[in-house]
Amino acid sequence: MENEMKIKLKVWRQENEKAQGKFEEYDVNTNPDMSFLEMFDVLNEQLITEGKDPVAFDHDCREGICGMCSMVIDGRPHGPKGGITTCQLHMRSFNNGDTISVEPWRANSFPVIKDLSVNRSSFDRIIAAGGFVSVNTGNAVDANSILIPKETADKAFEAATCIGCGACVSACKNASAMLFVGAKVTQLALLPQGQAEREARVVAMVNQMDAEGFGACSNTGACAAECPKEIPLSVIATLNREYMKAKMNGK
């Protein structure tokens, strides 16, 4: 094949949460149109044929929306290109002969399950603590009776596009989850539906975030720089403001 690319992969292998991990090296033949995860499919096919253990990695939709894929590629969550997830990265972003290192998300609150798969259930527990509007099925009024200015709706939507992948945590030297929490707090604080629980929500979510062991904001902005959905850093400012207001009101 004329476009063939030879890549050397250095992949983090770790049997389970408790085991000691290490890098292993593999040679893979790929081509520019292949996606990064398809290259891992090729590698795994190779390993299975050789009677070796394939690399475990999380992935599902392979179109950048489910938030399942999670690889640190050459030191950057979701790889060298901005605004995309690992599954949207194609080999045309690399050169023939490159050596690429691949690791799992690195954070105590995301323990490794195996190889490149990590456990992100801490994110679910943060949402369960307050990332919702308490409205039971059947309680709703007619949708157009709640008028929301387009600008506000657009801003809320921008914050709501978070896919919960955890790249923000992985990118942060403090393993802070404030971009993730800030995105949800911002979405609901902007909307009239979120007002009733506005203060209780932010306090509950921040408490849970702390309980899960996520660190404090490092103020470096690495989270927003690596976010595949380009959630802006301003959601952290909103989070801080919302939290302060709630605390000053005695929540």
Place this chain on the structure above:
Amino acid sequence: MTLDSRIPEGQLGEKWTKYKSSVPLVNPANKRNLEIIVVGTGLAGASAAASLAEMGYKVKAFCFQDSPRRAHSIAAQGGINAAKNYQNDGDSVYRLFYDTIKGGDYRAREANVHRLAEVSAAIIDQCVAQGVPFAREYGGTLSNRSFGGTQVQRTFYAAGQTGQQLLLGAYSALERQVGLGNVKMYSRHEMLEVVKIDGKARGIIARDLISGNLERHFGHAVLLCTGGYGNVFYLSTNAMGSNVTAAWKAHKSGAYFGNPCFTQIHPTCIPVSGHYQSKLTLMSESLRNDGRIWVPKQKDDNRQPNDIPEDERDYYLERRYPAFGNLVPRDVASRAAKERCDAGYGVGPSKMAVYLDFRSNLMNKYGRAEANKMGIENPDDETLIRLGKEVVKEKYGNLFDMYKQITDEDPYEVPMRIYPAVHYTMGGLWVDYDLMTTVPGLYALGEANFSDHGANRLGASALMQGLADGYFVIPYTIGSYLSKEIGTKSIPTDHDEFVAAENRCADYINRLMGINGKQSVESFHRRLGLIMWNKCGMARNENGLKEAIEEIRSLRDEFWKDVRVPGKKDAFNPELEKAGRVADFLELGELMCLDALQRNESCGGHFREEYQTEEGEAMRDDNNYKYVAAWEMGQNNNWTLHKEDLVYENIKIAQRSYK
């Protein structure tokens, strides 16, 4: 067993209202003692689990992903239909009902579809109340757009990621109940068997995918909300993990499978580019609002698309279907694309693609409107493109970005190349009006059931059905069963049937791990997909289907002799998960072909080459095939066909025309 759809008596428009006011209720004290298992946490599962927990039932929810928020509903792009008539364009419950029945080529149940249309408006209200940020107009009201097969604007949306926003709404409701202790959530768990005691569904066996342990879970009722089986084709727009396993195990436990051959091939997907390809990516149907589909009039035209003059382009949908144009339903649009490519007019390197072109609307519709607003007289092309681009970006920005990521081409500048791909399955577990399968106490919701879309689903109706089933149907219909179960105490999971079911699962896993052959699971899946696509895909015929059945049987034999499942069974092992799923696809594929073979007509997405009009349109046979095919599984993959006759009392059944 005779099939009883249990459709309530009365006028079509009154059935659901009467049902709701007369269905037996379960009092709050009893609800606390009733346990419900929900498998799958997409739109149907998350909305059902949340709603049932809010009502007071004890709920256990399961998903194979690492979080319920990652179910594949998340990837739905274009929108959700509802008969709100906010656009004042003549929409109504009846029109949504009528469009859905007609779109499904008269192979869906009137009563179910009417109920769906009735509850559609409440879904939008519920989602907005949860804080789902739908697209809005400057005045603050909700915005709508058009989808295929309709002449009104009834589709609500959030850019090109409506499924994500709706699922996150349902997920937040679910997590709220988890936080309140009303739902126990089991992520990274896969259901491997339905446990039946005295003929009723009483629980499941699930595998903890991290530890590999088999677990027994009791429930007074079990709800399967596990999505569709499009991945039987290997390449589809489904997520990599989407599978038929839960539904298939239910089928093996006695639940009939309805219309398995009804699969939806979506017309606008990014074409296949290489043999290593693992999945296909959809480009939302909403793009057909503003994109015009064409191929060159001349065969093997190698010019760049923008160099081909207007009068040398064949806008074949507008030519063949002037009334609906580019917004014909999916089955019609897909077949038309295939017809052009097969005839030699396809474009791109593989010649298996057509153009979806935004230039004309970008300039003439949006660019000109913006220019008018700004009072720019006689704008030049460059200005029109610049202004139009902004509007198009706001409507479809994320889709255009996705396309560019995958193909390295900029759809603002050159037309997209698209081709049909497997997207959705209308078939699924047979259910009655209550959404109960033929196994008492076992329900199927959302894409996992066969119910509302007949032989072809209209765009933006999958989200509607998933949420209708979960938020507004099951909370009522489950009462009809559970009101009779209030005397049933929780059954301890050391019951013989639980033990036996767990043993069967353990044996099955041992068998898979013990083959130790040479070929990977993936390679079998890929081969199965090719058989299905070539012989049970967009066009089917008797000979092809018969060959496919033989080929699938021998592939299945080969799988059980030569598959290699590496790793351990009592540890995290994605290859083992995949092996179980592919083993089930290898059985399902045969049933799909059998179903396609017995249906000697063309309808909706099921196109039998032998049955077409002179113009190449699908030719239904209402005298002989106006039924739901419900398959019962016997020993050794022998199936018995049962038929549920479809009765049309309110709609005059007619040749479907979009001309």
